[in-house]
Amino acid sequence: MLLAVFAGSGSGSEAAGARTSCGGAAGAPGVTAGEIRLGLLYPDSGMVAADFPAVRAGVDARIGAANAAGGVGGRRIAYDWRDDDGTPTANLLGSRELVERRGVFGLLEFTSAAAGGAGYLADRGVPVVGSAMEDVWARYPSMVSVAATTATPIDTYGRVVAERGGHSAVVVRTALSAGVAGAAARVGASLRAAGVGVAADLAYTPGADSPGDLARQVVATGADSVVTLLAPSALPALLRAIRDAGGQPGVVLALDGYDRGLLRAAGVDLAGMLVPVYYRPFEAGGPPTARYLDAMRRYAPQVDDPEQAASLIAYLSTDLFLRGLQAAGPCPTRAGFLAALRGLTRYDAGGLLPPIAVATAQSHPATCYTVLRVDPTGTAFGVDQHDVCARPVTPAL
Known part of the structure; x- marks a missing residue:
């Protein structure tokens, strides 16, 4: 299951000990004169694999665009990947293999099992950049995300519900990740801060639990x-039930x-559903979206x-990693990269x-969200509200 993309100069173990152009001294793991090698962890198999579609394509697109432009500081970017099966045990094993056998500089990580290898x-x-889905991302300063989904509770979700007439809510979360329980608690705090009662906090495992029973x-x-x-794929059956x-x-x-493909398959069941996003939605268009789409078509044509x-x-996460490497200068070290x-x-x-300040991203919420709504026919997302800007809930959990 191990694949090296954008072939570099030598194996991971060789890269870890190779000499760089930085004064002739041994460089950081994964850094040679011509290459910087990263690792990627995500579930390509297992019960949650369907929740992570096209993750590698996004990584391929951003790295492909970077390499076409000359890499970072004249070095090509390469990566090795491991399937963590969505389980903490496999996540730890994958982390160890990428670090000890492949000699990677740092990791990109998109999984609900990051707690396995985080410690x-x-x-x-080892720097880790990716999608923060568990409380563990707020625990270690070497783990960085573009959005503080595991940070201080914010009132955003409660305000969205209250401003649309909601008075009491049921929170439904996945039962597959213990770290999501903390996120559910923060959502509950957000609801209560806006005057919305929490009627129940229910755990649900698609494919194992009955949607009818939960309904x-x-x-x-x-x-x-x-x-x-829950992952988007679980929503149609639950809402229908x-x-x-x-x-x-x-x-x-x-x-x-936010899954436009899901609308084509089961949009009628999702009509009216609201989704907050912290990034520029595709419906907004413009040059930033056009650049992303161009990179995907050129360097991830499999999607x-x-x-x-x-x-x-x-x-986005890969872009953040590359931006950190640029800021770290011609002789990056792991500590220097994190500081940069x-x-x-x-x-x-x-x-x-x-715009975000990366230094505070772990402890502060994303600044503003766009709230999308599925139209009455279930065929498209539209913007329901721009710039729902977060305010921390006090006292914090």
Whole structure:
């Protein structure tokens, strides 16, 4: 399952000990005179693999564009990857193999099982950049994300529900990741801060639990709103089951529901659903989106539909890693890279993000969100509200 992309000069073990052009001294792991080698961890198999479509395509697109422009500081970027199966055990094994056998400089990570290898990577000072889905991302300073999804509770989600008439809500989260429980608690705090009661916090495993059973629990609470922390693929069956059970939620807010492909398959079940996004949605168009789409078509042609949230988030995270390497200078070290990354104060991924200060991204929420709504026919997303800007909930959890 190991694949080296954009073939570089030698194996990972050779790269780890190779001499660089930095004064003739041994360089950082994964850095040679002509290459910087990264690692990628994500679930390519297992129960949650379907929740991470086109992740590698987003990485390929951004690295491909960088290499076509000369790499970073004249060095090509290469990566090796491991399938972590969506489990902590495989995540730790993958982390060890990428660091000890492939000699990578740092990791890109998109998984719900990052807790498995997080301590190991932090102990060795290995930089990790990716999608923060678990509380562990807020625990280690060597783990950096473009959005603080595991940070201080914010009132955004509660305001979205309350301003659309919601008074009480059921929070539905995945049962496959213990780290998501913390996120659900923060969502609950957001709802209560806006005056929305939390009728229940329910765990659900698609493919193992019955949507009908969960739907009956939701309806029995009498709540008028549903807030989900589930992968998009789980939403149609659940929302259909809630309506079949007699539920008519006035507000459905899906924190992870921006999937245009899903609308083509089951959009009628998602009509009216709200989705907050912290990045520039595809519907906004413009040069930043055009550059992303061009990179996807050129360097990730294996993907039929490049307008996927998973590939865009992977592209953004890879861009952040490359920007940190640029800022680290001609002789990057792991510690120097992390310091340079945290020195970025108005990082915007070429216009795909509102400007962020990376140093505070772990402890502060994303600045502003765009709230999208699925149209009544279930065929398209539209902008329901621009610039829903976050305010921290106090006291913090």
